[in-house]
Amino acid sequence: MERTILHCDLNAFYASVEMMLDPSLRGKAVAVCGSKEDRHGIVLAKSEKAKRCGVKTGEAIWQAQQKCRDLVIVPPQFDQYMKYSALTRRIYEDYTDLIEPFGIDECWLDVTASRLLFGDGEHIAHVIRERVKKELGLTISVGVSFNKVFAKLGSDMKKPDAVTVIPKQGFRERIGGLPAGDMLGVGPATARFLGERGIHTIAQLAAIDDYTLKKLGKCGEQIWRSANGLDDAPVHHMDFVDTIKSVGHGTTCVTDLYNDEDVWRVMYKLSQDISARLRIxxxxxxxxxxAIKDNMFHIAQHQRPLDAPTQSFAEIARAAFMLFRRGYNWHTGVRALTVRAIDLRSESEAQQIFLEADMGASEKQEKLERAMESIRSRYGKSSIEMASLFRAPRLAAKEIPNTMPSGIRIAGNPDADAIPDLPVMEFASGI
Ligand SMILES: [Mg+2]
Structure with a gap:
């Protein structure tokens, strides 16, 4: 049976939520921007009017202001965006339970089984579009087609507040002339590769020769199938949870880092967050x-396997730091760092495989960290820290009220944030 897939895309989502919450912003050129203080001073989203001035997502605030003199800058309110994303999803749920989110503001809906009840795809799309506008004060654009790739393409073709149908009969005429880069799966690099070989449109991609297709590697087959309307990927059920492939945490530092010790501190903190999530x-x-981003915006990525699978933040931080030491030559300062746990295995599987490995020491470390975490969750993040982390000269003046024999230190007042957890390099023996 021919499927009916909708792709619903909230238009200029962040900026629209801001304008809906604060009517004085309506009709103005609005840009939602990260704060300058934490160095995320870039445009995260912009209103239609700001877009018409040429303001682009990702550019610096000063660049945007040069293009648009009366640009209104507002800080992001992520909790509101999450709320309205969830409320929109609740409307979708009245029409199907096959709802697959794609980012915070986009969803695919498979309404094949709902057609008898609610009418054809185009009709359902208009009903949903009207409801979102009336009930939430936001607009969506909807693509209606027989597969996910074309539904997504359709939602981009006309916006805001619009419905575009790409039917199975005649889809080639409808979309053949669009740039190949508009299609899901064709990123900028692939589009450039295709362009250099004279392939500019979706129709040309659909008729690509075998030789060029092979050169595209793994993604070639997929995008060729998509261009020919053969994408058959299902829309996942709303309760579907994707297999977690990696758990990462990154940060743009408040000031650039210029030495190993500062990098170690940041990596240690990032690893604590990763370790907690791995346990969950x-x-x-x-x-x-x-991933290391230097202050000239060059990004380098390095990875290595661990001797045995772990949840320990100390081990993750140690491996991350070792990668950094080998991979970075301090030609300039470091702006941002990301640490990622990869090659993930389930707790039970990991232990079976590595039974023969010497788990003694790391098991002890993990027990220690678990105990620390339960104390942290009860008394606050700075209630407990490794004693060795407080030997740094700059922290020597701080009073350490209580040291347990195991090397765990408990702060006198669990609620006070008086003692920063600043790990120092000596903790990571063996680096
Ligand atoms: Mg959107």
Missing amino acids: YKLRAGGVQI
Whole structure:
């Protein structure tokens, strides 16, 4: 049976939520921007009017202001965006339970089984579009087609507040002339590769020769199938949880980093967050990956396997730091760092495989970290820290009220945030 897939895309989502919450912003050129203080001073989203001035997502605030003199800058309110994303989803749920989100503002809906009840895809699309506008004060554009790729393409063709149908009969005439890069799966690099070989449109991509297709590698077959309307990927059920492939955490530092010790501190903190999430997901890391962005915006990525799968933040941080030491030559300052746990395995599987490995020491470390975490969750993040982390000269003046024999230190007042957790390099022995 021919499927009916909708792709619903909230228009200029962040900016639209801001304008809906604050009517004085309506009709103005609005840009939602990260704060300058934490160095995320870039445009995260912009209103239609700001877009017409040439303001682009990702550019610096000062660049945007040069293009648009009366640009209104507002800070992001992520909790509101999450709320309205969920409310929109609730409207979709009245029409199907096959709802697959694609980012915070986009969803695919498979309404094949709902047609008898609610009418054809185009009709359902208009009903949903009207309801979102009336009930939430936001607009969506909807693509209606027989597969996910074309539904998504359709939602981009006319916006805001519009419905575009790409039917199975005659889809080639409808979309053949569109740039190949508009199609899901054709990223900028692939589009450039195709362009250099004279392939500019979806119709040309659909008729690509075998030789060029092979050169595209793995993604070639997929995008050729998509261009020919053969994409048959299902829309997942709303309760579907994707297999977690990696658990990562990154940060743009408040000031650039210029020495190993500062990098170690950041990596240590990032690893604590990763370790906590691995425990929640009941997973262990089989390897660690890092990404380093220097202050000239060059990004380098490095990875290595771990001797045995782990959830320990100390081990993850150690591996991450080792990668950094080998991979970075301090030609300039470091602006941003990301640490990622990769090659994930379930807790039970990991232990079976590595039974023969010497788990003694790391098991002890993990027990220690678990105990620390339960104390942290009860008394606050800075209630407990490794004693060795407080030997740094700059922290020597701080009073350490209580040291347990195991090397765990408990702060006198669990609620006070007086003692920063600043790990120092000596903790990571063996680096
Ligand atoms: Mg959108």
